[in-house]
Amino acid sequence: MALTELQERNERLFYKLLIDNVEELLPIVYTPTVGEACQKFGSIFRRPQGLYISLKEKGKVLEVLKNWPERTVQVIVVTDGERILGLGDLGCQGMGIPVGKLALYTALGGVRPSACLPVTIDVGTNNEQLLEDEFYIGLRQKRTRGKEYEDLLQEFMRAVKQNYGEKVLVQFEDFANHNAFELLSKFRTSHLVFNDDIQGTASVVLAGVVAALKLIGGSMSEHRFLFLGAGEAGTGIAELIALEISKKTKVPVEETRKKIWLVDSKGLIVRSRKDSLQHFKQPWAHEHEPVKDLLDAVKAIKPTVLIGSSGVGRTFTKEVIEAVSSFNEKPLILALSNPTSQSECTAEEAYTYSEGRAIFASGSPFDPVEYNGKVFIPGQSNNAYIFPGFGLGLVISGAIRVHDDMLLAASEALAGLVSEENFAQGLIYPPLSNIRKISAQIAANVAAKAYDLGVATRLPRPENLVKYAESCMYSPTYRNYR
Incomplete structure (x- = not known):
């Protein structure tokens, strides 16, 4: 709660704090603490962060998107709250996940905070406890399924493209199995989409x-x-x-x-x-x-x-x-x-x-x-090792589709950054304290693959992709005063 209030009050200081103390604060902004925050979201709710799109807005999703104050959005993280971590259906309270993920997109991947949009699609919840909770912030109804649900998501994806263009990355997050696979296969050929869970x-x-x-x-x-x-x-x-x-x-x-x-x-x-x-x-x-x-x-x-x-x-x-x-x-x-x-x-x-x-x-x-x-x-x-760098790679290359080869390129980049010293301790991942350098390396590898596959639109291709990735990263710098 203290960190959320800091983010509201002084965004630059929030990201400065997060970047300088990443190993200590990552478990608070992200798993495991974010799970508890979602469970108690209605009780700790202060101000809305992100955009809620409910069934009531069907037919007006584009208008709702236009209400978001930022015009240039590069990354959207969207959930319907049906399968939050291992905690199950938290409905509208799942908003903590897109908000937390996008804080990491900025802190670890250097995507500008203003270019990030957290979205929760509210189609109700099957969690009885929440439906009876006086502080529950979503629609008080059972989950809508079938055609009505599909139409709402279809409208959302169409509106996103219309409002923000071809190159906006839509990351699906914590959808239940049946919807997650369905949405990915349905939109991967027409939109720039990525499912973090899969x-x-x-x-x-x-x-x-x-x-x-x-x-x-x-x-x-x-x-x-x-x-x-x-x-x-x-x-x-x-x-x-x-x-x-x-x-x-x-x-x-x-x-x-x-x-x-x-x-x-x-x-x-x-x-x-x-x-x-x-x-x-x-x-x-x-x-x-x-x-x-x-x-x-x-x-x-x-x-x-x-x-x-x-x-x-x-x-x-x-x-x-x-x-x-x-x-x-x-x-x-x-x-x-x-x-x-x-x-x-x-x-x-x-x-x-x-x-x-x-x-x-x-x-x-x-x-x-x-x-x-x-x-x-x-x-x-x-x-957090992969998605911020992966998203940055897509953004800096202007990619219009995600290809499986890009995922392999991201994995190879990450595996290549584990040092002999890490291996000696039995570690198979590099320390999170170097995460921004790791993200730049992954972004460069992903962008290189996008150029090789011919799905990058930002031309000409930069000479040195690692340097280019680093130069594109948002940094919450403070001047040194004597």
């Missing part, structure tokens, strides 16, 4: 896996991956890993998918379940007898990499971690669910049950762990 998470996790190869050995294609969770994050990460292996080995992606197995709430995803699976899970239904739970799946598949994206806490039990460690000298364990309470296991559990052999990273921050006299520093597989 694509951003995938890119940051791929970077961690590529970097971890230095510690666990072997090439990407030699490893076996097992996921717990087959929603947006799980299938998004799996697809990008399959794509990366395919690019490196020149093997079709249909083949490389076979190295990757997913477990959902009903057990291992196998061919015999194919008819009952949602469309986004179907590519992962491989030939195997049915397996009911994660522990049996671990024993059957013998993965070298275990990834949690289930949104359910404490699912990597002692038995699961011990099983993975029994057939891997250095198992790679990624517990990605947010906030901290939903993490599949803690850093301490991962290091203790693997007898200090695991390479571990999580979605939410954990403190260093001492085991057998050695201090382990857990890495954080935080989307």
Whole structure:
């Protein structure tokens, strides 16, 4: 609340504070604290930040957008609040997420604050508790689905393009699975769109896996991956890993998918379940007898990499971690669910049950762990590494579409920035304190790919893209007075 009030009162000082103390303040502006802020959003509401578009404004969305005081908008983060982190349907109170994400776009990626627009689409909520809460700020009705919902989003996307042009980036955030995949495939060919839960998470996790190869050995294609969770994050990460292996080995992606197995709430995803699976899970239904739970799946598949994206806490039990460690000298364990309470296991559990052999990273921050006299520093597989730099790369190149190759370029840039010193501490991500330099590097890589693919419109192409990215970044500087 104190930081929000500072942002209202003195924007430059807010960003100066955030940039200078990024490691300390990131968990407050973003996960895990932003989750609690969304849960209590109605009670702590002071002034509106961002734009609310509700069903009541259907047919007038363009007029509503024109009410926003800033004329040049480069990045929009939009949510409908149906699946906020691992917390579920928070309806209109999900606004904390677009606001927090865009604060990071500015602080970490250098996109001007005035060019950022947080939007919440209010179509109601199915959260009974909120509907009865006197401080709930949204429409007091059940969620609208089907045609009415689709028409409102169609109108919103059309209005965005009409008002801000072809090059405005629309980032979808925390939509429920059924809508997230639908919206991405529907608009990716006509708009500049990016889904952070599917694509951003995938890119940051791929970077961690590529970097971890230095510690666990072997090439990407030699490893076996097992996921717990087959929603947006799980299938998004799996697809990008399959794509990366395919690019490196020149093997079709249909083949490389076979190295990757997913477990959902009903057990291992196998061919015999194919008819009952949602469309986004179907590519992962491989030939195997049915397996009911994660522990049996671990024993059957013998993965070298275990990834949690289930949104359910404490699912990597002692038995699961011990099983993975029994057939891997250095198992790679990624517990990605947010906030901290939903993490599949803690850093301490991962290091203790693997007898200090695991390479571990999580979605939410954990403190260093001492085991057998050695201090382990857990890495954080935080989307904040990718999306601010990724968005900046799209903005500075004037890109008009997002291509999967750009996600791979962002991952490669991030993995390449992990130093020997970081590896020595067991880290597979560079420290967040260098995040603006990291973002400039990622932006340069993404922009270079946009120019190579012919989707960049800002011509001629700058000589040195890293320098150009740095020169475009907003900096809240203060003059030095003697």
